[in-house]
Structures are given as C-alpha cells and as structure tokens.
Amino acid sequence: MEGSMTPTQPMRSGGFWAEAWRRYRRRPLALAALVFVGWLAVVALFAPAIAGTKPVLCRYKGHLYAPCLAFFDRRLEPAVFARDRFRGTYPQNLKEKDPDSWAIWPLFFQDPYRAVRENEWPGRPANPARDEGHPSASHPFGTDQYGVDVLAKMVHGTTVALLVGFVSMGLAGTIGIVIGALGGYCGGWVDMVTSRFTEIVMCIPTLVLILALTAIIEKPSIWKTMAIIGATGWTGIARLTRGEFLRLRQSEFVMAARAAGAGPVRIMLRHILPNALAPILVPITFGIASAILTESALSFLGFGPPPPSASWGSLLNDARSNYSMWWLVVFPGLAIFLTVLSYNLIGEGLQEATDPRLREARK
Amino acid sequence: MATYFLRRLLLGLTTLVVITGFVYGLARNMPGTPLTVQLGETDPSRKINPEDQERLRKIYGLDKSWPVGYAQWLGNLLQGDLGRSISRKQPVTQLIAERIGPSFLISGTSLLLTWLISVPLGLYASARSGRFDERASSLLLYVLYSFPTFVAALFLQIIFAVWLRGTAWELPLFGMSDLPADAPWLARVGDVARHAILPVTCQTYVSLAYDSRFIKANLEEAVRQDYIRTARAKGAGPWRVLVHHAFRNTLIPLVTLLGLSLPALIGGSVIIEQIFTWPGMGRLFFESIRERDYPTIMGLTLMFSVLTLLGQLLADMLYCVVDPRVSLD
Numbered sequence: 001m002e003g004s005m006t007p008t009q010p011m012r013s014g015g016f017w018a019e020a021w022r023r024y025r026r027r028p029l030a031l032a033a034l035v036f037v038g039w040l041a042v043v044a045l046f047a048p049a050i051a052g053t054k055p056v057l058c059r060y061k062g063h064l065y066a067p068c069l070a071f072f073d074r075r076l077e078p079a080v081f082a083r084d085r086f087r088g089t090y091p092q093n094l095k096e097k098d099p100d101s102w103a104i105w106p107l108f109f110q111d112p113y114r115a116v117r118e119n120e121w122p123g124r125p126a127n128p129a130r131d132e133g134h135p136s137a138s139h140p141f142g143t144d145q146y147g148v149d150v151l152a153k154m155v156h157g158t159t160v161a162l163l164v165g166f167v168s169m170g171l172a173g174t175i176g177i178v179i180g181a182l183g184g185y186c187g188g189w190v191d192m193v194t195s196r197f198t199e200i201v202m203c204i205p206t207l208v209l210i211l212a213l214t215a216i217i218e219k220p221s222i223w224k225t226m227a228i229i230g231a232t233g234w235t236g237i238a239r240l241t242r243g244e245f246l247r248l249r250q251s252e253f254v255m256a257a258r259a260a261g262a263g264p265v266r267i268m269l270r271h272i273l274p275n276a277l278a279p280i281l282v283p284i285t286f287g288i289a290s291a292i293l294t295e296s297a298l299s300f301l302g303f304g305p306p307p308p309s310a311s312w313g314s315l316l317n318d319a320r321s322n323y324s325m326w327w328l329v330v331f332p333g334l335a336i337f338l339t340v341l342s343y344n345l346i347g348e349g350l351q352e353a354t355d356p357r358l359r360e361a362r363k
Numbered sequence: 364m365a366t367y368f369l370r371r372l373l374l375g376l377t378t379l380v381v382i383t384g385f386v387y388g389l390a391r392n393m394p395g396t397p398l399t400v401q402l403g404e405t406d407p408s409r410k411i412n413p414e415d416q417e418r419l420r421k422i423y424g425l426d427k428s429w430p431v432g433y434a435q436w437l438g439n440l441l442q443g444d445l446g447r448s449i450s451r452k453q454p455v456t457q458l459i460a461e462r463i464g465p466s467f468l469i470s471g472t473s474l475l476l477t478w479l480i481s482v483p484l485g486l487y488a489s490a491r492s493g494r495f496d497e498r499a500s501s502l503l504l505y506v507l508y509s510f511p512t513f514v515a516a517l518f519l520q521i522i523f524a525v526w527l528r529g530t531a532w533e534l535p536l537f538g539m540s541d542l543p544a545d546a547p548w549l550a551r552v553g554d555v556a557r558h559a560i561l562p563v564t565c566q567t568y569v570s571l572a573y574d575s576r577f578i579k580a581n582l583e584e585a586v587r588q589d590y591i592r593t594a595r596a597k598g599a600g601p602w603r604v605l606v607h608h609a610f611r612n613t614l615i616p617l618v619t620l621l622g623l624s625l626p627a628l629i630g631g632s633v634i635i636e637q638i639f640t641w642p643g644m645g646r647l648f649f650e651s652i653r654e655r656d657y658p659t660i661m662g663l664t665l666m667f668s669v670l671t672l673l674g675q676l677l678a679d680m681l682y683c684v685v686d687p688r689v690s691l692d
Contacts, residue, residue: 200378203675204386205626205667207633211652212389212660293511297634300513301649316517320638323525323536333514341509 030349033342051152058103115147142327165288171230180241244276278354285347391429446658466631466643485578508572581613622678
C-alpha cells in the first residue's frame with residue numbers, strides 16, 4: 001500500500017521502537033540489567049532442574065517420567081511414584097525398586113522445602129540445622145534453622161519474585177490504562193468520576209490498604225498477594241494514561257480515524273494506545289520494582305503467603321529469629337536488591353530512550 | 364480563594380468518608396474479632412464463655428452490622444470521640460498521642476537530615492555534571508535508592524548489634540530505651556539517641572538518594588533556560604548562577620515534595636518501626652490490624668488520610684507562596 005502511494009521507495013526508518021532500542025542499547029547499565037532479568041527468568045523457568053531432589057527425567061519400569069515438574073504443581077508428580085511409596089525420596093528408591101532405571105538429576109541436589117537427610121544422596125551427610133549451617137562447599141549459601149538449603153530456596157523463590165512483578169503490574173497496568181483511557185478520551189462526567197475515584201484511592205496510604213486487604217483474605221496465597229498489590233498500585237498509571245489520552249485525542253490522526261468511521265473503542269486501542277504506550281511503560285517498569293519490594297516486605301513482616309512458599313522475603317523473616325545466621329540476610333537481601341535495582345535501571349533506560357525531551361538534553 | 368478552599372474542603376470530606384467507610388468495612392470483615400483473636404490465640408483456657416462474649420460484643424457494638432457500626436463511629440467522631448481501643452483498654456486519642464512523639468522523633472530527624480544533605484548534594488551534582496566524581500556519586504546514590512529499607516535495616520542490625528557487640532561501636536538492636544524512667548535526664552536522652560541512630564539512618568538514606576536525584580534533575584532542566592544564559596552573560600559567577608538563579612526556580616517542585624512527605628513525617632514508617640520495635644504510629648497500626656482492634660485501626664486510618672489530604676493542600680498553598688504567578692482560583 002505504501003509502495004503504491006509513493007513512486008520512489010524512500011529508505012524506511014526503523015520506526016519508533018527500533019529507534020528506542022538503538023538508544024537503549026547505548027546504556028551499558030540498562031543493558032546489563034536487562035540481561036540480569038533475562039537470566040532470572042531462565043533460573044525461574046528451570047528452577048526444578050537447577051536445584052531439587054526429584055529427577056529431571058527418569059526411566060522407571062519401562063516408562064519415562066519428569067518428576068521434577070512437581071515443583072511447579074504437586075499434581076504433576078507421576079502417580080506411579082506415590083503408588084510405589086517413594087515418599088519424595090528418589091535416589092535410593094529408584095535403584096531398589098527398579099535396578100534398570102536411570103535418571104538425570106538436577107544440577108544441585110537440594111530441596112527448597114525440606115532438609116536433605118543423611119544418605120538420601122548416597123554418601124552425603126544430612127544438612128546441618130540451626131546456626132550450624134554456615135555457607136560451605138556443599139551449601140554455598142548455607143542452610144536455615146531447619147536445615148533447608150538456602151540456595152535451593154532462593155532458586156525456587158526466583159519464580160515468585162518474577163511472577164509478583166509481572167502479574168501485579170499486569171493487573172495494575174490494565175486497571176490503570178482502562179480507567180485513565182476512559183477518563184482521558186471520554187471527558188465530561190466520565191472523566192469527573194474516574195478522576196475523583198483515582199484521587200480517593202491515591203489518598204489511602206498504600207500500606208494501610210495492603211495490610212487491611214491481606215488481613216481480610218481467608219486463605220492467603222501468593223496469587224492473592226499479587227492481586228492485592230496490583231489492585232492498589234494503578235493510580236499513577238491511570239493519571240499518566242489520562243494525561244496522554246487527553247493530549248492525543250486532539251491530534252490529527254485521531255480526527256482522521258474518526259472521519260474514517262472508527263468507533264471509540266477502536267480509536268482508543270488501535271490509534272491512541274500505541275502512541276501513548278512508551279510513557280506508560282516507564283511507571284509500569286518502576287512499578288514492577290516496587291511490587292517486588294512490597295511482596296518481600298510483606299513476607300518479611302509475616303504478612304505474606306504461608307509456607308511452603310519460597311519467597312525471598314520470607315527467608316529474611318527467618319533470619320530475624322536468629323541474628324547470628326547472617327547468611328539468611330545477606331544472600332536473599334542481595335537478590336532482592338539486585339532485582340529491584342535492575343528494574344529501576346530498565347525503567348530509567350526506557351525513559352531516556354523514549355522521552356524526546358530528555359533526548360534533546362543529551363545532544 | 365474562599366471558593367477554592369470550600370471546594371477543596373468538600374472534596375476532602377467526601378474523600379475521608381469514602382476512605383474510612385471502606386476501611387471500616389474491610390476491618391469488620393477480617394476473619395476473627397478482637398475478642399476471639401486476642402484471647403483465644405494466647406491461651407485457650409482464657410477463651411471467653413459465650414454469655415460473656417455476647418455481653419462484650421454488645422458493649423463494643425460488634426453485634427451490629429458494619430454499616431450501622433460505621434454510622435455510629437462517624438456520629439461519635441463528629442463529637443470528637445474516636446472510641447476506646449478494645450485490646451488496650453485506652454481511649455484511641457490517648458494511644459495516638461503517646462505514639463506521635465516517637466514517630467516524629469525518627470521521621471523529623473530523618474527529614475531534616477535528608478534536606479540538609481540532599482540540597483548541597485544536588486547542587487554539587489549539577490555543578491559538576493558529567494565529570495567522573497559526579498557520575499560516581501550519582502551511581503552510588505542510585506544504587507542506594509534501590510536498596511530495600513528492610514534489607515538495609517537487617518544488615519545494619521547484624522553489623523552494629525551482632526558483629527560489633529562488646530565494642531564501642533555497638534548499637535542497640537531494637538526498642539527505644541533500655542533505661543528505667545527514673546534514670547537521670549541526660550542519660551535517658553543519650554540512650555534514646557543511641558537507639559534512634561539505626562532507624563534514622565534507614566529512614567534517611569532512601570529519601571536522600573531520591574531527593575538529591577530529584578533536585579539534580581530539576582536543576583538540569585533549569586540551567587537550560589534562557590534566563591540562565593542571561594545571568595551568565597551579565598557576568599554572574601557560576602555558584603551565583605546555580606544557587607541564586609537556577610536553584611530558586613526549582614523550589615516549586617521541591618515544595619510539592621515537602622508537602623507530600625507530611626503523612627510520613629507524623630505517620631512514621633510501618634516497616635522500620637516494626638523492625639526496630641520502635642513504639643510509634645506505624646507499629647501501632649500494624650499491631651492493631653493483628654489484634655483486630657477496630658477503633659485503633661479506624662483512628663489511625665483517619666489520621667493518615669487527613670494528613671495525606673493536608674499535605675496535598677499544603678503543597679498547593681506553598682506553591683502559591685513560592686510562585687506568585689500561580690493562582691488557586
């Protein structure tokens with residue numbers, strides 16, 4: 001279509017996002033942060049294969065199984081192992097009950113939810129418990145007071161840390177964009193109602209709201225915590241979206257779309273939103289950082305989801321009962337810090353790469 | 364001006380009614396009541412028998428549905444009565460009055476320190492913008508800004524209360540004072556100060572990093588303006604240009620920031636007070652949620668919300684003071 005309108009094909013510029021990416025790439029720290037988050041995602045995805053006590057893949061009585069998937073969801077544990085009374089310990093049972101069996105084990109044979117017993121892995125001693133569990137060659141990050149390996153807990157906690165950010169900000173972003181878009185595009189009484197509503201929610205101190213909401217839920221779970229963080233963190237996004245929509249609805253391309261007969265929903269979603277997305281993404285990225293902070297703070301205060309959940313914050317909470325176990329603070333603390341720092345760096349990189357005002361300043 | 368305040372007041376009152384109503388509904392719907400949570404958990408033998416429980420429910424108004432209870436709470440509030448705490452058997456106003464001082468001690472000191480350090484730091488950073496030392500210190504501040512307070516608090520506790528135990532650098536782990544109330548006045552002040560060092564440090568460093576970055580960003584925006592070029596052209600020195608011409612014009616966003624920090628100033632910080640077992644408002648709120656102490660939850664929510672609204676109003680008013688071009692009407 002473009003070709004038919006212009007007789008000589010001009011050289012295509014990369015477009016807004018390609019341009020932004022080019023500018024983003026120039027910032028080494030922002031790039032490093034992106035790599036770090038990507039690495040966390042890999043760790044989260046392969047957590048059961050990195051640290052666990054269940055084979056990644058095994059052949060047992062003529063069939064192939066992947067018992068490690070049970071770490072994602074209990075129901076994924078093959079029923080045959082429950083029937084043969086494995087009780088969660090694989091290495092010995094596999095050999096005893098089927099001498100022909102073979103298994104591919106996780107890189108690091110440790111369980112995030114319980115201490116590994118003596119000889120569970122042939123020839124290896126039981127995990128040290130209480131303040132005996134200093135970091136050592138067999139437990140690089142030490143063990144907690146019950147003897148559970150901290151590295152295994154942290155590897156499995158990566159899933160929580162990443163999910164919290166994406167799920168809660170996905171929710172907050174959706175609520176914020178819908179409310180802001182409605183207010184900004186429709187104007188009039190709709191804007192009046194949505195703006196007042198946003199202002200009221202803004203006035204409620206966030207932690208007050210989160211603590212009250214967390215106390216009200218009957219069966220706390222990590223998903224409910226994420227929903228609460230998302231449901232309370234949308235006000236900034238809504239205000240920004242409203243501003244962008246207010247500005248863009250006056251623009252010529254919207255008028256053109258309207259003249260071409262596009263309906264309001266189509267104009268909002270297809271025409272305005274892509275143009276408003278860059279500035280909205282910035283607070284969403286910062287929001288991910290603060291959602292991770294809030295979740296770990298809640299878990300730390302004992303308001304998080306109950307065990308067994310291997311959130312980094314709950315590890316910190318364990319440390320408070322015994323201050324001499326410094327490794328329970330240092331490693332999870334650094335993990336939370338590095339993740340939050342990465343999202344903040346990504347957010348800032350995004351802001352500098354997409355904000356034309358800042359771009360001029362650089363030149 | 365008068366109409367502006369009237370509108371603001373009406374809007375603020377509506378906001379308050381909505382917020383307190385919402386929080387009251389939430390609080391009353393939490394599982395458990397103050398009577399069951401408090402006694403049943405600590406000691407099963409102390410569980411109140413059904414008749415007594417019924418009587419107590421009547422006394423505290425828990426037998427009514429929450430909208431009725433809320434209407435009653437609102438009615439009492441109009442007469443200046445915030446009710447009595449159920450778990451602490453004290454009037455809520457008295458409880459809050461006891462806790463304001465400790466909270467203010469931490470946040471007031473921290474706010475003062477933040478501003479005393481971050482303004483010179485911001486000026487320094489924009490004066491030496493782009494040089495090596497500025498970039499190093501800005502990076503350090505950025506890293507500090509991302510450092511979670513509760514992690515920093517735990518690190519500091521381990522360093523100063525565990526590793527340095529028995530040395531001159533040892534600092535208390537938590538609490539506000541170890542000395543009895545009849546100890547000499549000067550010793551008690553020193554003791555409280557020693558207890559306050561770690562919480563104040565934790566409260567300060569995050570806002571320090573944030574504020575100095577904010578000041579620098581605003582200054583960088585200001586030094587690109589035409590009047591700065593004019594000032595330079597007429598021969599004003601670099602510091603005079605920076606402080607007198609540029610910084611004065613960045614006061615507006617700073618004042619907004621100051622206004623918005625009002626709720627935290629008196630409300631304290633839930634997390635820091637909880638970690639250091641500091642007897643302030645934040646900790647009181649945390650405890651009252653645990654104990655399902657409805658009157659205290661409501662009293663504190665009301666106070667936090669009023670402070671937030673006042674902070675916004677204050678920011679708008681200060682806005683007019685620093686920038687006479689802005690009119691509130």
